[in-house]
Amino acid sequence: MAQDKPKLKLAVYWGAACGGCCVSVLDVHEKLLDILAHADLVFWPIALDIKYQDVEQMPDQSIDITLFNGAVRNSENEHMAHVLRRKSRILVAYGSCAYLGGIPGLANFYTKEEVFRRVYEESESLDNPQKIHPLPENEVTEGHLHIPSFYNDVLTLAQVVDVDYFIPGCPPQSERLVEVFMDIVNGSDLPLKGSVIGASSKVQCDECKRKKSDKKGITRFYRPWEVTDDGMTCLNEQGILCMGPATRAGCGVRCVEGNAPCRGCYGPLDGIGDAGTRILSAIASMLDGKEPEEINRAIDSIVDPAGTFYRFSLPGSKLRRKVS
Amino acid sequence: MPINDEARVGFYICHCGHNIANMVDVTSVAEYAAKLPNVVLSRDYKYMCSDPGQEMILKDAEVFKLNRIVVASCSPLLHENTFRNATAKAGINQFYFQMVNIRENASWVHEDKELATVKAKDLVRAAISRVVFHKALEKKKVPVNPDVLIVGGGISGISAALNIANAGKKVYLVEKDPTIGGYMAKFDKTFPTLDCAACILTPKMSAVLKHPGITLMSYSEVAAVEGYVGNYQVKVTRKPRYIIEEKCVGCFACIDACIFKEAKFSDEFNEGLSKRKPVYIPFPQATPQVVLIDDKTCIHFKTGKCPQSCAKACDRNAFDFDQKPVTQELEVGTILLCTGFQPFDAARAPYYGYGRYPNVYTSLEVERLVNASGPTGGNVVLRDKTRPKSIGIIHCVGSRDEKTNKWCSRVCCMYSLKLAHLLKEHTDAEIYNFYIDMRTPGKGYEEFYDKLLNEGVHFIRGRVAEVSDWAINEHEKGKLVIRAEDTLIGMVRRIPVDMVVLAVGIEPGKDAQDIRRVFNISCSNEGFFLERHPKLAPVETFTDGIFIAGACQGPKDIPDSVAQAGAAAAQALALIDSGFVELEPNTAFINEELCCGCQVCINLCPYHAITFDETKSVSHINEAICKGCGTCVAACGSGAITQNLFEDQQILSEIYGLLVE
Ligand SMILES: Cc1cc2nc3c(=O)[nH]c(=O)nc-3n(C[C@H](O)[C@H](O)[C@H](O)COP(=O)(O)OP(=O)(O)OC[C@H]3O[C@@H](n4cnc5c(N)ncnc54)[C@H](O)[C@@H]3O)c2cc1C
Ligand code: SF4
Ligand code: SF4
Ligand code: SF4
Ligand code: SF4
Numbered sequence: 001m002a003q004d005k006p007k008l009k010l011a012v013y014w015g016a017a018c019g020g021c022c023v024s025v026l027d028v029h030e031k032l033l034d035i036l037a038h039a040d041l042v043f044w045p046i047a048l049d050i051k052y053q054d055v056e057q058m059p060d061q062s063i064d065i066t067l068f069n070g071a072v073r074n075s076e077n078e079h080m081a082h083v084l085r086r087k088s089r090i091l092v093a094y095g096s097c098a099y100l101g102g103i104p105g106l107a108n109f110y111t112k113e114e115v116f117r118r119v120y121e122e123s124e125s126l127d128n129p130q131k132i133h134p135l136p137e138n139e140v141t142e143g144h145l146h147i148p149s150f151y152n153d154v155l156t157l158a159q160v161v162d163v164d165y166f167i168p169g170c171p172p173q174s175e176r177l178v179e180v181f182m183d184i185v186n187g188s189d190l191p192l193k194g195s196v197i198g199a200s201s202k203v204q205c206d207e208c209k210r211k212k213s214d215k216k217g218i219t220r221f222y223r224p225w226e227v228t229d230d231g232m233t234c235l236n237e238q239g240i241l242c243m244g245p246a247t248r249a250g251c252g253v254r255c256v257e258g259n260a261p262c263r264g265c266y267g268p269l270d271g272i273g274d275a276g277t278r279i280l281s282a283i284a285s286m287l288d289g290k291e292p293e294e295i296n297r298a299i300d301s302i303v304d305p306a307g308t309f310y311r312f313s314l315p316g317s318k319l320r321r322k323v324s
Numbered sequence: 325m326p327i328n329d330e331a332r333v334g335f336y337i338c339h340c341g342h343n344i345a346n347m348v349d350v351t352s353v354a355e356y357a358a359k360l361p362n363v364v365l366s367r368d369y370k371y372m373c374s375d376p377g378q379e380m381i382l383k384d385a386e387v388f389k390l391n392r393i394v395v396a397s398c399s400p401l402l403h404e405n406t407f408r409n410a411t412a413k414a415g416i417n418q419f420y421f422q423m424v425n426i427r428e429n430a431s432w433v434h435e436d437k438e439l440a441t442v443k444a445k446d447l448v449r450a451a452i453s454r455v456v457f458h459k460a461l462e463k464k465k466v467p468v469n470p471d472v473l474i475v476g477g478g479i480s481g482i483s484a485a486l487n488i489a490n491a492g493k494k495v496y497l498v499e500k501d502p503t504i505g506g507y508m509a510k511f512d513k514t515f516p517t518l519d520c521a522a523c524i525l526t527p528k529m530s531a532v533l534k535h536p537g538i539t540l541m542s543y544s545e546v547a548a549v550e551g552y553v554g555n556y557q558v559k560v561t562r563k564p565r566y567i568i569e570e571k572c573v574g575c576f577a578c579i580d581a582c583i584f585k586e587a588k589f590s591d592e593f594n595e596g597l598s599k600r601k602p603v604y605i606p607f608p609q610a611t612p613q614v615v616l617i618d619d620k621t622c623i624h625f626k627t628g629k630c631p632q633s634c635a636k637a638c639d640r641n642a643f644d645f646d647q648k649p650v651t652q653e654l655e656v657g658t659i660l661l662c663t664g665f666q667p668f669d670a671a672r673a674p675y676y677g678y679g680r681y682p683n684v685y686t687s688l689e690v691e692r693l694v695n696a697s698g699p700t701g702g703n704v705v706l707r708d709k710t711r712p713k714s715i716g717i718i719h720c721v722g723s724r725d726e727k728t729n730k731w732c733s734r735v736c737c738m739y740s741l742k743l744a745h746l747l748k749e750h751t752d753a754e755i756y757n758f759y760i761d762m763r764t765p766g767k768g769y770e771e772f773y774d775k776l777l778n779e780g781v782h783f784i785r786g787r788v789a790e791v792s793d794w795a796i797n798e799h800e801k802g803k804l805v806i807r808a809e810d811t812l813i814g815m816v817r818r819i820p821v822d823m824v825v826l827a828v829g830i831e832p833g834k835d836a837q838d839i840r841r842v843f844n845i846s847c848s849n850e851g852f853f854l855e856r857h858p859k860l861a862p863v864e865t866f867t868d869g870i871f872i873a874g875a876c877q878g879p880k881d882i883p884d885s886v887a888q889a890g891a892a893a894a895q896a897l898a899l900i901d902s903g904f905v906e907l908e909p910n911t912a913f914i915n916e917e918l919c920c921g922c923q924v925c926i927n928l929c930p931y932h933a934i935t936f937d938e939t940k941s942v943s944h945i946n947e948a949i950c951k952g953c954g955t956c957v958a959a960c961g962s963g964a965i966t967q968n969l970f971e972d973q974q975i976l977s978e979i980y981g982l983l984v985e
Contacts, residue, residue, distance in 0.1 A: 201918070202917075202918060202919075202920050202962065203920045203922075203961055203962045204920075205920040205921065205922040205961075206920035206921065212921065212922055212923055214923040214936060215927070216923075216924060216927070234922075244961075245920070245922045245924060245961030245962070246961030246962070247961075268963070269918065269962055269963055271963055271972065272963045273972075273976075278961055278963065279961055281958045281959055281961075282922075282924055282959055282960065282961035284959075285924050285925075285928055285955075285958075285959035286924055
């Protein structure tokens with residue numbers, strides 16, 4: 001029985017994240033008890049009161065598995081990435097932000113200055129007449145203040161430390177997490193270092209039950225509320241921009257099953273350097289129209305193309321960021 | 325720089341005499357390359373393509389145990405095969421070779437030797453980074469179907485068909501009109517020898533009909549073509565003649581019996597200068613000798629209320645009013661396109677009054693007028709049946725003109741001289757030829773011009789401004805006045821004449837663009853079919869196994885059309901006799917493990933190489949059809965499609981090599 005084996009030590013940490021990944025860990029519901037039967041949670045800021053210093057004092061390699069979610073966007077995230085790498089046997093980039101940069105990664109379309117100006121000067125809900133920006137170090141009456149410094153770039157976890165596995169998803173499908181975890185507990189052969197786990201090796205369309213044909217013929221794109229989906233035909237063939245053709249499957253085509261287009265959170269397949277250009281060229285290949293004007297008209301109906309095609313993957317792509 | 329431990333690269337840079345060495349410091353490039361990772365050996369040499377150059381690769385490969393070869397020299401179009409062969413002879417797979425074009429891309433296009441040398445080094449570095457990731461590939465061989473399709477039965481198609489059939493091959497000759505012969509069939513005489521067109525053409529037409537190796541499909545068009553060199557599947561649609569071809573013997577009893585006692589409808593073959601009945605034959609020697617019914621004018625088809633006296637007159641029961649278009653499938657290995665030209669539409673040059681003044685004719689109409697079997701039996705009379713006493717022939721109508729066609733149509737000067745001679749002979753009128761330049765290049769052509777100069781024909785050098793009936797004196801009254809600047813005497817002249825002949829130019833056929841699409845070939849800017857190389861491959865196209873000949877490739881006279889037809893026939897025969905074709909392995913293939921069956925790729929392929937396998941729910945590329953254009957590779961969201969010689973790693977290493985020193 002597994003109980004006889006020493007329990008595994010498990011850590012969950014968040015970098016630049018929304019919290020959804022941590023919730024997805026909780027989302028395994030009663031399966032969490034199975035996990036806890038085999039593992040002790042040694043660090044999990046959202047749930048446990050364990051301080052950074054406590055982690056820093058753990059012996060190196062003493063944590064069996066760390067699920068690191070969130071991107072790396074400031075010095076605190078980076079510091080903890082290094083600490084957790086040192087302390088963990090297996091470091092997993094958990095969720096799209098840690099894996100590819102995710103939604104926070106869209107900030108790479110702006111510079112640090114632009115982000116600060118928007119947030120600390122222009123935001124509608126702001127009252128900052130002196131236009132004060134945060135400073136990493138500051139003298140205040142209470143003494144010397146120290147806060148993490150904000151980077152110009154949002155980075156993926158692997159751009160900062162060596163990563164063993166990647167679990168995609170925004171957030172990852174909780175069932176997948178349990179499967180992977182139980183594999184580790186049961187001592188099954190671990191996948192090759194550097195692999196994407198808990199997901200398929202094919203794209204969404206492979207699992208999608210919608211009817212697809214060779215007649216794509218898109219003449220313009222619609223936002224989902226602009227057309228009545230017939231519920232059967234491939235969304236792209238109906239002009240609703242779906243990232244399925246270039247997005248790794250593994251979620252169970254959840255969005256499309258719920259009649260919403262795939263947004264691409266599972267990222268590209270192996271060996272595809274740049275998810276954005278890949279989906280862009282797949283989508284462009286579905287356009288109908290011989291004349292440049294017809295094609296331009298179709299393309300103009302895509303709202304926020306850069307944000308759409310790189311929604312989850314900008315920092316991890318070849319493009320990485322907008323060069324200012 | 326990307327490294328592959330197993331790769332041992334031999335690098336050679338060619339001087340190309342002075343072509344490269346003058347602008348690129350070849351020794352410095354060779355020294356530079358020697359220090360790059362994976363490079364075992366680096367040399368420069370005067371002429372790499374020479375035998376000693378190739379021998380050097382052979383010897384070095386053995387001594388230095390090379391397994392990759394890079395040659396920096398001229399264009400791959402010129403010598404890629406040379407060096408691939410040398411690589412193969414050296415016992416190395418020929419696709420472990422990469423060529424760098426430092427002549428067209430560096431030495432010939434730059435003026436600063438230092439910078440040109442830097443560029444050459446960059447290009448060399450890129451090639452070396454790439455070649456180490458090349459894979460060993462094999463060229464596939466596919467057999468060539470020996471049957472040939474020829475489209476268009478003008479003099480080009482006829483000549484090619486006879487050439488090929490005489491070599492013992494099966495030919496399908498598809499002609500869209502009811503008869504073969506093309507434009508030549510309309511002429512009375514041909515320049516420069518003035519031999520009778522019918523006398524030299526009709527024997528060839530009947531030879532085509534009688535040849536056991538030729539299947540003539542007249543009144544038919546090619547609807548679709550699939551497949552690839554050596555193995556084309558062709559769909560030919562035969563239009564209904566409403567006559568059973570095999571039964572009709574060409575007695576024309578039906579024509580006499582037609583309910584229309586008088587011919588009422590414009591006769592296309594006579595350029596509308598005469599009338600025909602709904603049941604007709606284009607001209608007496610039409611081949612095949614089979615009548616047809618024009619369903620747009622026939623009473624039966626218009627009202628269903630004709631007693632069908634034509635059919636009743638036919639003692640062979642050849643009529644079948646229920647005929648429908650029939651589509652027939654052919655399998656051939658090679659295709660010759662001989663679809664000819666169309667004459668410039670004179671109405672597009674309104675200043676010459678065609679269509680406005682009855683006595684303005686096109687050259688083709690005049691070809692019919694002077695023809696003994698034409699609408700007037702060779703009697704040259706105007707529309708009011710009077711004989712013209714003065715005739716102006718205007719050259720270059722629609723040609724050499726920014727407003728219409730820029731090109732010279734090549735045959736108009738010569739046929740205008742011919743018509744001048746014939747009109748003189750038939751009418752003894754005063755003949756004026758208005759020309760911009762007299763273009764008579766060709767065997768016996770200038771001599772023909774000399775002959776005309778001595779026949780009392782007037783030659784006026786200058787572009788005609790307009791033709792009008794606006795008389796400014798008695799002398800001009802009732803005549804057509806040709807106004808032109810005579811550039812030899814430097815003044816504007818007005819020449820009143822009874823008849824004007826417009827020497828209309830040669831244009832791409834009106835369905836050239838449709839034909840281009842069906843056969844997947846290209847057209848040049850003017851719209852004529854594009855040859856693979858203007859000098860070295862004038863009858864080949866960019867689609868293997870498809871050849872072009874005659875006026876569809878560009879303005880041409882009969883001797884040149886026949887010569888091209890011979891060349892195209894020889895090319896087709898060479899392909900057939902080699903028995904098989906080798907296919908470049910730069911094709912794409914689909915990894916079924918990755919393909920999600922989205923079918924994005926299918927309709928993108930310009931060559932229809934991709935099909936969907938319903939049972940496996942994956943797409944499949946027919947390698948024999950794939951031309952390696954890469955379109956599908958870029959489109960596949962799964963990255964399931966890989967193209968040989970253009971794998972991601974190869975391309976990315978090449979880019980890396982180019983950008984990073
Ligand atoms: C007024 C005039 C006078 C001329 N006089 C002379 C002369 O005296 N001497 C001389 O050497 N040259 C002369 N020429 C040039 C001569 O006409 C051409 O060189 C010759 O006709 C070219 O032959 P071809 O077979 O390439 O084309 P064409 O004669 O145009 O024949 C093409 C054939 O293809 C058929 N075709 C077209 N499209 C299709 C299709 N899609 N499917 C099936 N069939 C198709 C057509 O119906 C036609 O039968 C003259 C030209 C003109 C305009
Ligand atoms: S594009 Fe979207 S809707 Fe269409 S098949 Fe793929 S996942 Fe399904
Ligand atoms: S059906 Fe009548 S109109 Fe038609 S060809 Fe025969 S006789 Fe003439
Ligand atoms: S585009 Fe790619 S995934 Fe889609 S059918 Fe073609 S090969 Fe398969
Ligand atoms: S590479 Fe080009 S030719 Fe080959 S299958 Fe793909 S689209 Fe067709």
